[in-house]
Amino acid sequence: MRAIEIVGAGLAGLALGNALRRAGVAVTLYEAGTLPRHRVCGEFICGRGADALGALGLSEVLAGAASHRSTLWSIQGRTALQHDLPKPAIGLSRFRLDQRLADTFQQAGGVLKLQTRHRGDGASSGLVLCKGRQPSPSDWIGLKLHCHGLETKADLELHLGQHGYVGLSRIEDDRVNICGLFKQRSELKAKRADWLSLYLDLCGLSEVASRIRDSSVITDSHCGVAGVEFARIPPNDDRHLCLGDAYSVIPPFTGNGMSLALESAALAYPHILDYTSGRFDWAETVCRINRAQHSAFDQRLRVARWLHPWIHSTRRQRILAAIARSGLLPVSLLYTLTH
Numbered sequence: 355m356r357a358i359e360i361v362g363a364g365l366a367g368l369a370l371g372n373a374l375r376r377a378g379v380a381v382t383l384y385e386a387g388t389l390p391r392h393r394v395c396g397e398f399i400c401g402r403g404a405d406a407l408g409a410l411g412l413s414e415v416l417a418g419a420a421s422h423r424s425t426l427w428s429i430q431g432r433t434a435l436q437h438d439l440p441k442p443a444i445g446l447s448r449f450r451l452d453q454r455l456a457d458t459f460q461q462a463g464g465v466l467k468l469q470t471r472h473r474g475d476g477a478s479s480g481l482v483l484c485k486g487r488q489p490s491p492s493d494w495i496g497l498k499l500h501c502h503g504l505e506t507k508a509d510l511e512l513h514l515g516q517h518g519y520v521g522l523s524r525i526e527d528d529r530v531n532i533c534g535l536f537k538q539r540s541e542l543k544a545k546r547a548d549w550l551s552l553y554l555d556l557c558g559l560s561e562v563a564s565r566i567r568d569s570s571v572i573t574d575s576h577c578g579v580a581g582v583e584f585a586r587i588p589p590n591d592d593r594h595l596c597l598g599d600a601y602s603v604i605p606p607f608t609g610n611g612m613s614l615a616l617e618s619a620a621l622a623y624p625h626i627l628d629y630t631s632g633r634f635d636w637a638e639t640v641c642r643i644n645r646a647q648h649s650a651f652d653q654r655l656r657v658a659r660w661l662h663p664w665i666h667s668t669r670r671q672r673i674l675a676a677i678a679r680s681g682l683l684p685v686s687l688l689y690t691l692t693h
């Protein structure tokens with residue numbers, strides 16, 4: 355049986371590695387960083403992500419997760435919308451989820467090489483790129499932290515402010531994840547630990563900032579990332595096999611990037627098995643998986659990219675709020691088109 359190498363132990367890489375290893379394939383996973391670690395992420399997994407984990411036989415890694423149904427949207431400090439998700443979603447920290455997936459991968463005999471950056475060009479046979487989003491010149495910055503003792507008004511709260519937004523999502527062990535995306539301000543001079551509260555104040559989201567200050571912040575959960583670009587539909591490239599964010603990055607307000615990563619692993623899995631058993635060569639395998647990804651993801655990426663300015667532009671937010679309050683916002687349709 356042919357072996358597989360995977361670059362990147364994020365969700366796409368770990369999920370695929372686990373499934374292949376359980377099918378008896380020799381898998382080596384290269385990870386540039388350490389595991390587990392806190393990552394900038396809303397940690398809200400919508401329904402399809404859980405289905406993809408189930409399809410890969412990995413549902414057990416979600417044990418103890420919070421279940422999400424109710425959501426609340428506020429725009430510029432006023433509640434604009436409250437609705438229940440069409441399908442329950444899941445709240446689980448990346449720290450816990452990555453750790454479980456890494457443990458099960460290694461217990462199944464997979465080789466995980468931490469702090470090992472892969473430097474190949476990615477076009478070799480049997481090499482799967484799950485390297486996550488690539489740094490870009492974008493001016494978006496993502497910040498997140500966990501806290502205890504913060505009462506949420508819904509399972510998921512999303513607050514849109516001026517040039518930024520923040521999500522509050524319940525996760526395991528009665529923690530709340532607070533994760534925001536903001537237009538970067540280079541003039542900001544403060545300790546890293548204070549950035550999230552400062553950005554919230556600057557966006558007009560002081561009510562959320564003061565709720566964080568009144569709670570117990572879990573200090574080692576602070577993290578940030580800069581240079582985030584969204585939803586570029588990838589050109590046809592049948593030399594490289596890219597999964598998850600390495601394929602394309604969906605705007606985070608959809609709470610859908612982790613699902614796309616897990617779904618891409620589930621889509622790729624049977625085709626890669628065909629390659630390892632010798633049924634198809636690598637070039638054919640890459641073409642088949644890329645076709646499947648284009649048909650599964652491109653519409654979701656396009657719609658999310660189109661919606662993104664409505665989330666962060668102050669003028670469009672006002673229009674959005676008016677439509678939401680009039681009850682005319684096609685919430686279920688928009689959810690279906692982006693999930």
Ligand SMILES: Cc1cc2nc3c(=O)[nH]c(=O)nc-3n(C[C@H](O)[C@H](O)[C@H](O)COP(=O)(O)OP(=O)(O)OC[C@H]3O[C@@H](n4cnc5c(N)ncnc54)[C@H](O)[C@@H]3O)c2cc1C
Nearest residue numbers: 362364365366386396397472486496598599606609611612
């Ligand atoms: C602000 C923000 C909020 C978000 N909120 C949500 C949310 O609520 N819900 C949701 O579903 N999604 C959310 N996302 C998106 C989600 O985090 C990503 O879509 C998801 O992590 C993608 O998984 P991945 O496996 O493709 O990449 P990653 O999880 O990024 O993993 C890629 C891995 O590859 C490693 N790597 C990179 N290069 C190399 C190399 N050369 N050699 C070895 N290793 C390498 C990296 O160290 C990393 O560990 C959010 C994103 C942002 C920025």
